[in-house]
Amino acid sequence: MRRAASSASRRPPGLGAQPRGAAVACLLLLTALPTFAADTAGVTALAAARRVWRSAVPPSYEYGYRKYCECHPDTPPETVVTVRDGRVVGVRHRPVGYDREVPAEQRNLQYYWTVDGLFDLLAAAFARGAEVRVKYDASRGFPAEIYIDYDASSIGDELDLKLTQVTVLPGG
DSSP states (O other): OOOOOOOHHHHOOOOOOOHHHHHHHHOOOOHHHHHHHHHHHHHHHHHHHHHHHHOOOOOOEEEEEEEEBTBBBEEEEEEEEEEETEEEEEOOHHHHHHSSSOOOOOGGGGSSSHHHHHHHHHHHHHTOOOOOEEETTTTOOOOOEEEEEETSSSSSSSEEEEEEEEEETTOO
């Protein structure tokens, strides 16, 4: 009866699991360094834009955005969020091709962001190591375009927003 050779006896000398694992870990670390530098720049830009927004933020404002996804790849509806004293108090949707707005139910307002909430969303994405692309409004600092991909190997986890307007409301 013949016995199978153990995997250790077939392995060439010097190629144990630990050195190979250390080499893989070093390779992963080296490939992550450019990403870390980009994230640092992104976090710095985020902090600067947030400072500009906070110095200009009105007590009451509306902003609109379009959220691009598979369900609306070319013409997503515009969502308009009304914010008073830092809280979302109203949301309405403007579907493309319709002349009526569709209000969101009050119980669902918790699912919508203020502009400060968008900054928090970006900060969390940077902290998670997600791919983040963002453009800020030069004069008021708010994020005008946001793209976040939380997992490059997954489909459908991306967030793609483009702000259409930020309007100060009277009676602030």
